[in-house]
Amino acid sequence: MKDSKKTSFFSWLSSTIRKKNREKKSNNTEEINKKNDFLLEKEIVQTKKENIKSDQDLYDLKNLSIKKNDLKDQNSITLDNNVNNLETFENKNINFFSRLQSKLKKTKKFLGDSIHHIFLSKTIDKILFEELEEKMLLADIGVKTTDRIIANLIKEINRKDLQISEKVYFLLKKNMFNILKQVEEPLQIFNHTPFVILVVGVNGTGKTTTVSKLAKKYKLEGKSVILAAADTFRAAGIDQLQILGKLNKIPVIAQSSNSDPAAVVFDAMMSAKAKKIDVLIIDTAGRLHNKFHLMEELKKIIRVMKKIDSCAPHEKILIVDACNGQNTIQQTDMFHQALNLTGIIITKLDGTAKGGVIFSLADQFQIPIRYLGIGEKTEDLGVFNSKEFIESIFSSR
Template sequence: MTDPKHDSVTRTLSADLPERKKPGLFEVLNRPIRFPSFRKDKTFGESLESAEPKPERFARLRDRLRRTRQGLVSGLSGLFKGRKLDDEALEELESRLLLADVGVDVTNHLIRQLTERVSRQQLSDVTALLQALRDELLAILTPCQQPWRPSESRPYVILMVGVNGVGKTTTIGKLAQWLQTEGHSVLLAAGDTFRAAAVEQLQVWGERNHIPVIAQKSGADAASVIYDAIQAAKAREVDVVIADTAGRLHTQSNLMEELKKIKRVMGKVDPTAPHEALLVVDASTGQNALNQAVQFHEAVGVTGLILTKLDGTAKGGIVFAIARRLGLPIRFIGVGESIEDLRMFDAAEFVAALLDEEAGY
């Protein structure tokens, strides 16, 4: 069932805007998110000057990762000043890595690599230690910074999965607004039919940004809702469909089976859909986020991750645990409530911000 006012809204919006040259979808998906101040007298390409210059964006990211950084590396220079890099120093670093929820596997790997370099006398002071730590952390995250998988299919279908409370619906709204700002038409599918509030929240995002939302009554078959959404998007020649799903626990097998059904039904409309299956996880849950990622990946073949709430936790090290365990692309990170706090994942920038380094801008 569709809201009939969306078609008129779309026509009105189109009539108000001059014809614009828009960047290609994969050009947009593979570059940093920018939320510009929209100006009607500019083309999309000309109007997409970032509202926040690079140095300010990096400073904002560094500030938002403050709690994890404080536990991980703050004070190390003072702690090790005048000391040899011995076993005791490495044990202190090991404790900090574990407290930051980097995880036992990654911590053992890092300490083993650093110990070998100390034994070869490649590291003589804390500055060299932190540089080596930076190199090792970057080696873990860089493989997770991958381009989006190209597809000629339209609509490009993004399936969003995750448990309740991770910020999934809010993230969908931010992604939709970003893609629309870049000139691409978006349609949202309210596939979380278990909670009326989830449908209402998605509809609010849609109304606020003049984005159509396909929804049915509470308790409706989620696969049917998403099927209708893709069909509607095809008929309207929409660029992107973003499908919400119920916030299920990774331990609930019946709900995980429903996700598999949704994927099968999508395939009836477009054999290549979904083109991305993005798992949203709350970084503040630490090792539980890793468990979720493993279970969802086994159930539905997750193709990318979005890690939210990195700003409010000292457990941001979980990013490294997930990266080393699964090697999945990390598409976005969330470091705050505002729309600008949804960031395209950049491994070098993330590590630099975590270790309180300058990004070289």
């Protein structure tokens, strides 16, 4: 019975040999990605360091970027020729699990390894559950979710009269898996042309770079994509999105700095509709969740969309930074109240030990988690998979 449970619950992936064969096929494509991502990161860092004092400075910076991108376009052509192959693209998705395992080391050490160490005591008693509660709280799983997990675990133990720590450890992982499974719902692009995705979040969560990664992913799937630069208040926000769009050969609809974001969205929707574009992704300005007038601005943007398409936006995605831990709970609550969110993307999981916050988000809001971000490269944005996430945290490697 013990072996059958483990087989059904932990058989996440294919054999190591199949994985290595897939990775070998995509090595050339990943090398090209690294070269392009290095050029892109260098360009964005240079842009951020500039002290832009006037519109003329911004104009000069943009012209300079376009000249440099003439060289990048040659690489982009090579990149497109390599990744448009469907098998190569699917291999990238498969390989995301191996990257997830390597990038979640901090959360694994702080949450998975520390919990496993508790169960090495082999004694199921009050002290074990007190230590378990402490470890889960320190990993930013949150009070409510921690209490619920432990309460469910104690019920199962009493019902099954279990005193073997290994079986209790298995039940714990199963309960945590069930929490994540309920929000495992990949985003489906269909039924609307254009399919409009509104991207929101607080400052510094990585919205613009995530928008670019999403756009590139959908383009590689064969969809036509347009971006809307509705972040009109950040000094280099428009320019950053245009550089990313230029690199990936994706059109960007923009107006001048400090223009009305709703006007930008209106132009983008009209353009996307006229050209029968598959996906329109709207990058909005970062805003604190407790600033009423900024949240009202997002509602205005949605009202403008609905004048063109009563169903728009078809997806309202909140970008949250995993490094913010339990602060993301309040952010999500406020944005959800204002916009009725339909999806979440969690970024920067590679740089934090607070990855346990994903359990709180899933448990308290039941909003689908669409993607996870574990790095700067396009392939570091992957579709959320609850089995892979649990295995990455609790694996014995």
